[in-house]
Amino acid sequence: MIERVSSHFRYTEEYVLDHSFEWLKRKCLQADRERYERRKMLSDETMRGTVAAISAALGGKHAEKALLPEYEEVTQQEHKQAESKDEWVTGQWWKQKPRK
Numbered sequence: 001m002i003e004r005v006s007s008h009f010r011y012t013e014e015y016v017l018d019h020s021f022e023w024l025k026r027k028c029l030q031a032d033r034e035r036y037e038r039r040k041m042l043s044d045e046t047m048r049g050t051v052a053a054i055s056a057a058l059g060g061k062h063a064e065k066a067l068l069p070e071y072e073e074v075t076q077q078e079h080k081q082a083e084s085k086d087e088w089v090t091g092q093w094w095k096q097k098p099r100k
Helices: 002-009 015-019 021-058 064-067 071-085
Strands: 092-095
Touching: 002 021, 002 092
Parallel strands: none
Antiparallel strands: none
């Protein structure tokens, strides 16, 4: 713990040893939290960069929506395609759809 705190905050080991165990424990938790937040930020930046590159390659501002459409949009499109192929009125199998 002493080495981790001293290397993360760039303290000397003597400075760290001059403090209480509770202080050391608190600084260790703070160092862990800061490392986690830094990794998360790098991950988010990488993901945003990847999405921006894909969007630019596909020539649109929001090409990620074309790659990953909303669930509701997909189900509506599938439902419309099923209706256009179906000759019968849904729920009334004995009646044909009116011709256009």
